[in-house]
Amino acid sequence: MEYPFRDVPKCEVCQKPASQTCGGCKIVYYCSRAHQKLGWREGHKFKCCAFKVQYSDSLGRHMVATRDIKQGEMILKEKPAVLGPRMSAPPHCLGCNRKLQPQKVNEKWDYYKCSSCKWPMCGPKCEQSEHHKIECELMTDRKYKCNISYECEEKREAAYCVITPVRVLLMKETNPLQYENIINLQSHLEERMSTSLYTILKANLVTFVVQVLGLRFDEETILKAASVLDTNAFDVRSPDGAKRFRAIYVTASMMNHSCRSNTRHVFLGDDFKFALIATVPIAKGELITATYTQSLYGTLDRRRHLKTNKYFDCECIRCSDPTEFGTYLGNIYCSVCNGPGAEYNVSRGAMMVSTDPLDETSSWKCERCDHTLLSKQMFWGNNALKQDLNRLDKSKPRDFEEFIDKYKQTLHPNNHLVVQAKLSLVQIYGNVKGYHLSELTDDLLQRKLDLCQELLEIADKLEPGWSRFRGTLLLDYQAALAVQTKRDFDAGKLTKTGAQVKSVQFTCGN
Numbered sequence: 001m002e003y004p005f006r007d008v009p010k011c012e013v014c015q016k017p018a019s020q021t022c023g024g025c026k027i028v029y030y031c032s033r034a035h036q037k038l039g040w041r042e043g044h045k046f047k048c049c050a051f052k053v054q055y056s057d058s059l060g061r062h063m064v065a066t067r068d069i070k071q072g073e074m075i076l077k078e079k080p081a082v083l084g085p086r087m088s089a090p091p092h093c094l095g096c097n098r099k100l101q102p103q104k105v106n107e108k109w110d111y112y113k114c115s116s117c118k119w120p121m122c123g124p125k126c127e128q129s130e131h132h133k134i135e136c137e138l139m140t141d142r143k144y145k146c147n148i149s150y151e152c153e154e155k156r157e158a159a160y161c162v163i164t165p166v167r168v169l170l171m172k173e174t175n176p177l178q179y180e181n182i183i184n185l186q187s188h189l190e191e192r193m194s195t196s197l198y199t200i201l202k203a204n205l206v207t208f209v210v211q212v213l214g215l216r217f218d219e220e221t222i223l224k225a226a227s228v229l230d231t232n233a234f235d236v237r238s239p240d241g242a243k244r245f246r247a248i249y250v251t252a253s254m255m256n257h258s259c260r261s262n263t264r265h266v267f268l269g270d271d272f273k274f275a276l277i278a279t280v281p282i283a284k285g286e287l288i289t290a291t292y293t294q295s296l297y298g299t300l301d302r303r304r305h306l307k308t309n310k311y312f313d314c315e316c317i318r319c320s321d322p323t324e325f326g327t328y329l330g331n332i333y334c335s336v337c338n339g340p341g342a343e344y345n346v347s348r349g350a351m352m353v354s355t356d357p358l359d360e361t362s363s364w365k366c367e368r369c370d371h372t373l374l375s376k377q378m379f380w381g382n383n384a385l386k387q388d389l390n391r392l393d394k395s396k397p398r399d400f401e402e403f404i405d406k407y408k409q410t411l412h413p414n415n416h417l418v419v420q421a422k423l424s425l426v427q428i429y430g431n432v433k434g435y436h437l438s439e440l441t442d443d444l445l446q447r448k449l450d451l452c453q454e455l456l457e458i459a460d461k462l463e464p465g466w467s468r469f470r471g472t473l474l475l476d477y478q479a480a481l482a483v484q485t486k487r488d489f490d491a492g493k494l495t496k497t498g499a500q501v502k503s504v505q506f507t508c509g510n
């Protein structure tokens with residue numbers, strides 16, 4: 001059977017079907033030796049071989065730069081090998097991945113349903129989508145009908161957990177080469193088997209594949225398909241946020257994690273090509289890395305998240321540094337040195353730091369006195385304050401300002417919880433009704449600028465270069481600065497030249 005979403009390779013030079021890959025990067029195709037030579041001369045020599053995949057016992061397979069890579073350079077561009085809905089999500093179209101809205105039919109709200117298999121879809125056109133066609137035919141053949149109906153906005157449907165693994169399994173017939181590429185990715189199946197999620201999948205997914213669809217796969221292969229997805233899939237969103245799904249990009253799956261990564265990725269075009277971009281210059285021989293977790297979590301949370309979801313102990317330079325490059329993102333003040341009467345204390349400002357950040361059970365000790373805390377006390381405190389923060393109303397800046405003020409004796413201004421509160425404030429001031437830039441008082445406008453600067457200092461250390469975090473902050477900062485400059489100019493506090501100098505200083509400084 002012809003594989004419907006097969007990406008027929010095209011010659012880089014003439015765009016005709018091609019079967020020979022570049023011997024260096026194995027990414028670009030040519031139809032002939034002559035076109036390979038021409039393509040090389042015409043510029044591939046500058047793009048080729050930016051990385052190779054190596055193996056080590058501690059890191060598994062990982063990407064290494066084979067030459068110096070410039071900041072901003074695109075390192076890799078790749079089409080998805082398989083894509084589909086996330087494990088559990090509000091209904092999204094199985095054809096175009098758009099989030100679905102219910103329609104009112106006969107006084108009842110419900111989604112449009114595929115006329116054959118009854119999965120919620122956008123409409124008749126999406127029913128014919130290549131992504132959905134084969135699974136739909138199979139389910140229809142087997143007389144399976146999905147029973148998802150609209151109940152309420154944002155209700156997540158666990159039934160989606162079967163679709164993407166089934167798409168992987170179906171590729172064994174439709175695209176055996178790509179199937180092998182996917183199923184042989186790192187899966188951590190053994191570790192996942194003992195989790196409650198995989199106990200559920202053992203019951204639901206395996207039954208669906210074997211009994212409902214009648215496919216001949218053993219339990220281990222079926223669960224491996226799910227496990228490969230959990231280890232390697234990227235969370236893909238369209239720029240407007242309307243489409244969301246997960247996808248495997250086989251080459252990009254070779255990228256290991258670092259808590260200070262040197263790349264970011266974007267998804268391009270209607271076919272959601274993965275484009276990997278260097279955020280900083282990468283020297284030949286350096287690892288090319290991505291961040292699998294939230295870089296604004298402290299080390300305790302990041303390492304635990306990586307261990308639970310990706311089954312490894314991160315030992316990157318940031319995790320090894322008890323101060324996280326001097327940001328103190330995961331630290332708290334020593335309650336002895338900063339206790340009552342601290343204003344007269346020479347040790348005021350002393351921090352509690354982990355005695356061994358690569359061991360989450362190790363104790364925490366004050367940098368200046370003998371005060372120590374057990375790691376579980378750090379976890380408890382952290383979780384309690386996190387709950388406090390999560391309870392705040394995202395539209396009320398006062399709540400976040402009060403949170404920062406309430407914990408200023410305990411939390412360093414760069415502590416990740418304070419940073420998250422500051423980030424919420426930056427998002428509210430200038431962007432939310434009642435707080436648009438034109439509506440902000442001069443004091444609040446200055447507050448927004450100060451917050452952006454404080455966060456930019458952290459971003460410079462944790463996500464340096466052309467990272468998304470820095471980029472978003474710079475845009476916010478620039479917009480607020482433009483409004484402030486105009487106000488100062490209108491009020492006669494700045495001359496025209498002064499205003500120009502202010503904007504140039506901003507541009508050059510960043």
Ligand SMILES: C[S@@+](CC[C@H](N)C(=O)[O-])C[C@H]1O[C@@H](n2cnc3c(N)ncnc32)[C@H](O)[C@@H]1O
Pocket residue numbers: 058059060061062185186188231232253254255256257258310311312313314315316
């Ligand atoms: C998307 S895969 C990356 C490629 C993988 N190393 C391989 O051999 O196929 C993710 C897995 O790689 C491993 N990994 C990623 N980053 C790592 C790191 N910094 N240290 C150790 N293992 C890492 C973990 O096993 C993780 O679950």
